[in-house]
């Protein structure tokens with residue numbers, strides 16, 4: 084499998100050099116992110132390389148050996164390719180006459196035409212020659228006029244270090260305390276990247292290339308940056324998001340790009356942006372507003388809470404956090420977006436954290452966002468179930484839900500949604516639209532109806548439905564504290580009532596077997612047993628495993644015992660066999676000796692009778 088992986092990567096890199104992009108199907112690569120699809124997705128590539136190598140060996144144009152680690156740099160052809168591109172011989176979408184290129188290029192293009200990357204035409208007027216052009220997906224992987232390409236993102240996800248974590252995904256199911264990436268490399272992904280400048284570089288490049296369409300959409304539809312003078316982008320990578328925000332909103336005087344020291348050390352200088360290295364788990368700078376994109380998603384609920392605590396300390400009262408995070412849909416559907424989102428989540432669980440993150444759209448708000456009255460933008464995938472008509476063969480969809488109740492916005496009046504228009508194709512555009520009839524009250528009602536999460540993270544600054552005063556700006560004042568404590572009591576009461584009703588109504592929780600499992604939480608109880616059956620099994624010592632881990636231990640010690648017993652038996656059998664062989668050999672020997680003795684006896688007798696005969700004849 085390793086060889087296959089590196090072949091695939093080499094090929095990606097190889098085609099990636101054709102035009103500063105890569106022509107490898109993103110759908111294939113996405114498929115390759117899953118162990119099951121891996122071999123299937125890559126077989127075709129291996130096959131191709133196998134065929135191609137026959138030709139390469141003869142003319143030594145390219146070395147596509149499967150063990151090669153470095154990107155291929157065939158400067159002559161690449162140079163020519165680019166020059167022809169510049170002079171318009173293969174203007175942007177049409178590839179040159181491949182007959183004048185080494186055969187590998189033809190093989191490559193022909194194979195890639197079997198994916199929706201290259202379109203192939205057999206042109207009669209050119210004597211049946213094959214001509215290729217980039218499809219929309221193909222275009223998304225080639226650097227466009229704005230310098231955008233999805234290729235670094237694809238390459239980032241397919242580095243050996245990341246791919247090697249996939250075969251261990253099943254272990255994370257049994258033991259979610261450590262993610263497969265950390266299992267393979269002995270440390271978490273971000274600290275690993277920190278020691279590998281190349282990986283960090285690719286991460287920065289990948290992030291830079293995918294943020295523009297997203298940010299364009301945010302800035303087109305969202306006006307919550309108004310009044311912000313000092314903005315920090317936490318986990319801001321190279322600072323690109325800040326750059327684009329500051330370009331659009333000149334009233335923001337200072338942007339702080341906050342990321343790990345090793346990341347900001349390599350970030351380019353951007354006007355009005357200060358790069359600050361630090362750890363968001365320790366502290367962040369005090370500012371008017373915090374921006375954060377695709378950060379929470381890679382951390383567990385507990386870690387997110389820690390991050391939120393620090394945000395809370397850093398934000399002046401009533402100021403805002405603008406969070407853009409993917410949120411899993413409440414209901415799974417068959418849309419490509421839901422699938423991509425779930426795949427993305429599995430990716431995050433494999434590389435960044437194995438523990439399940441339970442937050443959905445509503446839960447996310449409980450991570451103190453609501454308490455700070457600062458939820459502004461959030462990706463909300465579940466909104467898109469009924470908008471399939473807008474979702475073509477896209478990769479992600481994104482929506483923003485504005486329930487900004489900070490400042491004077493007691494009621495948020497709009498909800499913004501955006502989705503990638505037509506995937507990454509066609510200039511990577513998003514569509515954004517507004518919905519007028521949205522109110523924060525509705526959100527809060529929803530909030531109160533989700534007690535499970537409330538109990539864990541509810542803060543004393545939750546705004547109650549119908550509350551008329553503006554809590555966020557003043558919520559640090561003592562008078563308001565009192566009022567909000569009262570509110571908290573009410574909320575808690577409601578929550579516990581709701582919880583009780585929900586518990587009663589929940590058919591699964593009500594099942595006898597669920598109750599049994601709850602009462603015997605440390606036992607491993609498989610199947611639907613009732614209390615009596617458990618007692619029966621316990622008396623027969625059948626409910627014997629205290630937990631999965633002890634089950635595993637017992638299981639493995641049994642395996643060992645069995646192996647030992649087998650070994651002893653085998654030794655015994657071998658010894659018996661050896662004894663039998665020896666016995667046989669002994670008896671064979673005895674027989675031979677007896678035979679020899681007999682022969683000797685006969686010989687002696689014969690000699691004796693011959694001697695007697697001779698004596699009689701002479702005598």
Ligand SMILES: C[S@@+](CC[C@H](N)C(=O)[O-])C[C@H]1O[C@@H](n2cnc3c(N)ncnc32)[C@H](O)[C@@H]1O
Nearest residue numbers: 290294318319320342343346361362363376377
């Ligand atoms: C998925 S990237 C998102 C980058 C950027 N916000 C964007 O959307 O393009 C997550 C970022 O979080 C940063 N990060 C990870 N751990 C961090 C920490 N403890 N403190 C600050 N930043 C951190 C990473 O270096 C990385 O740049």
